[in-house]
Amino acid sequence: MTPAPVPTTRFLPTVSALVRKDLLLERRTRETLTAMVLFSLSTFVVFHYALDRSSLDGDLASGVLWVTLLFAAVLAIGRLFVTEAEQGGFDGFLLAPVDRTALFVAKALVLCAFLIVLELILVPAFAVLLLGPGLGQALPELVAVLLLANVGIAVIGTLVGAIGVQTRSRDLIVPLLALPLIIPLLIAGAEATAPLLLDGGAEPLPGRWLAVLALYDGVFGLLAYAVFDFLLED
Amino acid sequence: MFGRGLTALSLFTALTLTTAFALVFFYAPNDADQGFIQKIFYVHVPMAIVALIGFVIGGWYGLKYLRKGDRADDLRSYVAIHLSLILGVGVLITGSIWAKAAWGHWWVWDEPTLVSFLIVFLLFACYQPLRFSIDDHERQARYAAVFAVVGGAFVPLNFMAVRLAESFVHPRLGTTGDSMPGSMRLTFLIAIIGMAALYATLWRYELASKNATFQLRALRRRLGGDEDSLPRRSAAPQVLS
């Protein structure tokens, strides 16, 4: 029965415990990832018919890929805090002698992980279903852009998810808030990947978009980290 | 507390706006390409600038509320964002009119500033629904403040991102300022001052009005006992303490 230790010394173990719990839950239920993947594949089919094209390249390909990713992300964001809200998880966490910002970091990591897994399936599917030119050489650069964007989406998604979960109209608020905030990421991502997907052969990645993504990630990361605590207290 | 100097401010606003109007119609030159309709620029741009500053002010007061917990700051944040949203509708409408007159379409995606503004507007349009969906007053104020802070930070970031992406068809203020003849510059300056004064007046008016309502309600409560005399759900801040 020793007195509780000062929370900050156990930040990483706390984050680790939270992440492992969420990944374990997802592995047990497989709800979120399955929904994300199926929804994205369906979206590709919709695009095929809506655009009446079998093969996309350049700007159009870039746009379709990013929009699909965005919608799948919004799905995941809506689910991110659901177990906490429904099964009293917030209380369980709030009662623990831990730094509360660990929840923010943990949830952002989980969301980022979901997005990465989604992209591992989505990008090949996209290459097969809709993309005209091959991916080959452009792949590393595509991966870099996706990773940077994932971090930004994860940060914003965690923040919006946490705001939304305490409101009455949770399923409405989350997409409404998330979309405008993610649009700049979408713009940067789409502009960055458009030259990579050109029919005539991939062109080099315009570096400034990576800078924009990194800047956005950094600013929002710090901001979200700073305000998250206020969302949990009562 | 909030209504001090309201009369003087209103008079100043009326005066400035009238002057601006006069200047726009009689002093500022007609644009060679776009003709008379270009003068809507003197409404559209000042409105946009003041609205955006208003959003950032809302974020600033949100931050203050989070740090100090003074409900008056929450009220100020709410009023700032609320007024900026109203101005925002004006910005989008006047922008649309200008686009139609100048380029033949009701909306053009080529102007980064207009598109950025739309995105910011869409974000802040969620402010009141968000507030409305949280019942507990204190939590409502806290969450709204977090939102205001995030939104306020979003404004510059968003503009930067969109500007990088689009072509520069929309005349940017910086470059326009260099080539603006003196008469245009003066009119524009007066227009901005007028719009800012209008915002300040409406701001002070709304704060004073809400404060009066709260005090009345508090008095009623004290006279009638501890009864609940509040509307059950509301997006606006309801109390000052």
Next chain:
Amino acid sequence: MAEPALRISGLERRFGERWALRGVSLELPAGATLAVFGANGAGKSTLLRILATLLRPHAGTVEVLGRALPREGWAVRGRLGFLGHDPLLYRELTVRENLRFHARLHGIGDARIGEALERVGLGRRADDPVQTLSRGMTQRAAIARATLHEPDLLLLDEPFANLDPAGAEQIAPLLRGPARVLISHDLEAGLAEADHVLALRDGRVALLAPAAGVDAARVREAIAG
């Protein structure tokens, strides 16, 4: 001389415009049990949640285990055990996984988990998902969670609900030892465990006395007013 478990003075808490607690003051010595009674909506759960550092007091002073809330809440959390209406368990995870998660959050090792499971009688169901357990067993799992880190103060909201009398008797000793705040709708059972009695009515203290001089009838009268 051990610090008192609780020292509360003029505690107030509201939700919107409704006052849930008004002018509550009391002191609970170390290791003692406070039974809290009251009608629905009287403020019992609110009081418990404030003591658990889940809610912030709006006025007055609250000291739990010698620490002032909300400022020093972080320092005292690890010494509290909370059992509310929600078991605070993830339904798709097994009992053991839930306890392991809880242990990690509290910075204690897994060593005590097996023993805690045996004590509440869930040794054989430890690796079943919580959603497959009956309500009584879920309650036992929740009790295991609340006591795993050996808290100095237990905050219990109807701990014997969902348990049959035999089960309640098996569990009761586990909850003895530390100081306790115990909410119960069963007046007799609550009084039996209590050292001190608090009855709330509309958020205010209707009765505050040592348990020795109080019987069920007097409590009932205080609650109803």
